[in-house]
Amino acid sequence: MKNPPAKPSQLITKEFARQLNVNYNNKRASLTAKKAQKEDANAIWYSLEELENYIHYIKTNGAKDGYNVDGIRFYFGIYPDDEKHGEKAGLTTLFLVPTGKKIENNTAKIQSFALVQEASSSDIQSLDPMNYGNIGRPPSLLY
Template identity: 80%
Template sequence: MKNPPAKPAQLITKEFAKQLNVNYNKKKAASVTGKSKKKEDANAIWYSLEALESYIHYIKTNGAKEGYNVDGIRFYFGTYPEDEAHGEKAGLTTLFLVPTGKKVESNEDQLKSFALVEDETPADIQSLSPMNYGNIGRPPSLVY
């Protein structure tokens, strides 16, 4: 490879990742006590590269159309409602993605140019749809 990609600054060790997963599993197991239905909850969510690339393309393209500089994706944990409409996922953990960015405005008054001025700190972009419904890694639960 001529130009290998730069090593991301957010990488963690495999050992620390394993400890994070163990901590999550212990905390989640402790919070499930007393439930009448014993369902094994998700402890991992998987999205295909194609789905992630498609979502990134969607948020960048539509974000730009709405005047945003899309700068990231925030990952939120959630729990499906306890109702029949959600079938086997009812009451279980999910992970959904929300685009973040800054509203960009053109400033024509500044030397009659179209310089971009960012007026907000990165925030969730409420006008773009979040992404959900990854594969929840069960059964059985995955352990890192």
């Protein structure tokens, strides 16, 4: 393979991932399940195509809105206990929110390129978050 991808620095061992999942199942999911009287999701799945489309969407529309999109923040949520959410009502979800920095045009520079503001990345409020990954059937999976 020509130019293989660099190994991401955020990788964790399968054993540690399993322990994180067991901890979640034992501590969080059991609390939610007791309250909801049904089994809660402990994993959410998105296809590569969905993720690639979302990344393309946030990069393209973020640039139009004047942002340098630099990441995605993952948030946990719980669907409202409302019949319009069907079987997901009261259960855990995971949604994605783009992050980035507002680009400021520096007119003092002779070149006409934009300089990225020296600020920390924040959630980009002008772009829609992504939700509705597949929790699978049954929802609870073991890592």
